[in-house]
Amino acid sequence: MPRRHLRVKGAAEAPLRAALRALRGELDVPDAFPLQVLVEAEHAAKSPRLPSYDATDIPLFTIDPPTSTDLDQAMHLSRRPGNGGHRGYRVRYAIADVAAFVTPGGAVDAEAHRRVTTLYFPDGKVPLHPACLSEGAASLLPGHTCPAVLWTLDLDADGRTETVDVRRALVRSRAKLNYAGVQQEIDAGTAEEPLALLKVIGELRERLEVERGGISLNIPEQEIIEQDIIEHADGETDADTYELTYRAPLPADGWNAQISLLTGMAAADLMLAHGTGVLRTLPAAPDGAVGRLRRTAKALRIDWPHHVSYAQLVRSLDPHEPRHAAFLLECTTLLRGAHYTPFRDGDLPDITTHSAVAAPYAHCTAPLRRLVDRYASEICLAAAADTPTPDWILAAFDTLPDEMTEGTRRAGRVERECVDIVEAALLKDRVGEVFEGCVVDVEEDQPTVGTVQLESPAVIGRVVGTSGGRLPLGERLQVRLTQAEPGAAKVRFVPADPA
Structure with a gap:
């Protein structure tokens, strides 16, 4: 759907605020961090465990929404020259090293297990970690030297992974970019090579996704945007102003997502070779679900020949066309049933793949905002170094999947109900x-x-x-x-x- 704007302001502020407060109470959303957590976090922010490897010479950059300050990932992309020509590409992907600041069993760790994931409300977020870490010392902010888990992924000329290295490193991001700006620079041909290669590598990875049967749903999203307070000439202000929009993802969103997917797939492969890990798994959709999609396609007058796969059909659709958008929304039902699946000592689970990715996959690129990613990074570091997985990781395997399931469920409900509340505030009159x-x-x-x-x-x-x-x-x-x-x-x- 086209992007539209509508604002909540003035008279709608009181019922909107009241409804959001009530939602926090209903979902038992954590309030402020306990004093002990804040004290421990402030101490950790000043004295993290620093790695010996210095990678601050790599000119990393981040790509995030303009207002984001909890920056989990930074990247640098380059070509790999070879004898007589082009050998492929090198992806350096730095992930915030939360474990450098969080002591297993400490107050910050315990609070993170209670919160599980960052929750986003229209009037603010409820972070997984205190702001001095998530928006300060542990965040990959530009001009800030900090510890990170640095992935180096060497790809061939077709974008296939050839070698993987992951280690702790000191890093320093040079620039904080946003999706619209990145898209504009690439389209205009003014992007320097490390940024211009985002399109090159992203499109190669998208072709490989097609080849292996994976699928990324390109659906316009409802998005709640908080506006700046507006001050009028008479001195009156409109506080708590919101827009509810449809945002169609840019190509740059997809290219950036492919770098994260590439890393998550590399992490899963490392875990499987190591015999210990936590995968994000999704079984293939049951026949009944696909059958319902076929009936929906027929009702929407979308031609779906039997020789055309689900993935091929989805890629042929235009999300801006109402009938196609309706079908794509219905396709999200096939993503239900994803799990966090731990395994250890070489005892691999029955299902090791994520059916939408069409490959083994692990969440490892957002540790500032998602608890499981800190565990995944530590497992991958142990696997790359061929050392035993830390005991504190293994000790969490009995409870971590349930914690993540509950946290993911709560985050999904927050998102859905916040949109419901804002919609009702917009239309109450x-x-x-x-x-x-x-x-x-x-x-x-x-x-x-x-x-x-x-x-x-x-x-x-x-x-x-x-x-x-x-x-x-x-x-x-x-x-x-x-x-x-x-x-x-x-x-x-x-x-x-x-x-």
């Missing part, structure tokens, strides 16, 4: 109005119940038919808003009466 939308989902057992996606404002809500007729999947539909109350009543629609 517009009950009874008619909007133009597209039906993007219909329940198979209740064809009068489904989901409608508005173009403007950028709202996705429940629609319930009242006449007994089936909702027109993939078709445009005039809908009337029947309820919207932040924290009390989610956005709901009914089909509008014919004009």
